[in-house]
Amino acid sequence: MSVTIYHNPACGTSRNTLAMIRNAxxxxxxxxxxxxPPDRATLQDMIRQAGLTVRQAIREKGTPYAELxxxxxxxxxxxxxxxxLAHPILINRPFVVTELGVRLCRPSELVLDILPSPxxxxxxxxxxxxxxDAQGRRVNG
Numbered sequence: 001m002s003v004t005i006y007h008n009p010a011c012g013t014s015r016n017t018l019a020m021i022r023n024a025x026x027x028x029x030x031x032x033x034x035x036x037p038p039d040r041a042t043l044q045d046m047i048r049q050a051g052l053t054v055r056q057a058i059r060e061k062g063t064p065y066a067e068l069x070x071x072x073x074x075x076x077x078x079x080x081x082x083x084x085l086a087h088p089i090l091i092n093r094p095f096v097v098t099e100l101g102v103r104l105c106r107p108s109e110l111v112l113d114i115l116p117s118p119x120x121x122x123x124x125x126x127x128x129x130x131x132x133d134a135q136g137r138r139v140n141g
Contacts, residue, residue, distance in 0.1 A: 002029065002099070003028040003096065003097070003115070004097040005017060005031070005094050005095070005096050006031050006033040006038065006046075006095040006096075007031065007032055008034060011093055016108035017094045017108040017111045018094070019123065020111050020115075020123055020132075021111060023121065023123045024118060024119055026116070028096075033093065034088050039085075044081065046095050046102050049097075050101075052104060054081060054084075055077075055080060056104075057104060058090050058092060062089070063087065064087055064090070065090060068083055068087070070083055093106075099116065101114040102114070108125065109138070112138060119132045119137075
């Protein structure tokens, strides 16, 4: 079963998500979306399959969101998608795609809902939060 992560290595949430995928014994296809963004159809499909609106999939922090006036409620989904494709930093991360579903993994533990394999051991996030115990079971949630 294939797993794809749209990854930003500078993002702690994205790094934690990738590490949990690997903790399940899976080596995913890693797409560094800032340099290789998805095409419009792929982005729309990921957003739809994740159960999000286009607006929910936009990242505001650390992006040109405000400068581009993207908070304007009159903007259409097509206009928002145009902005995301022109400025991939606006695509919230990380999106993970598996045969079990698509999630915007914020928080990173959301990836556990769509992984085809169980966690293989303890996992602690970069901030020290224990997510998976030594037996591979979720600590919370």
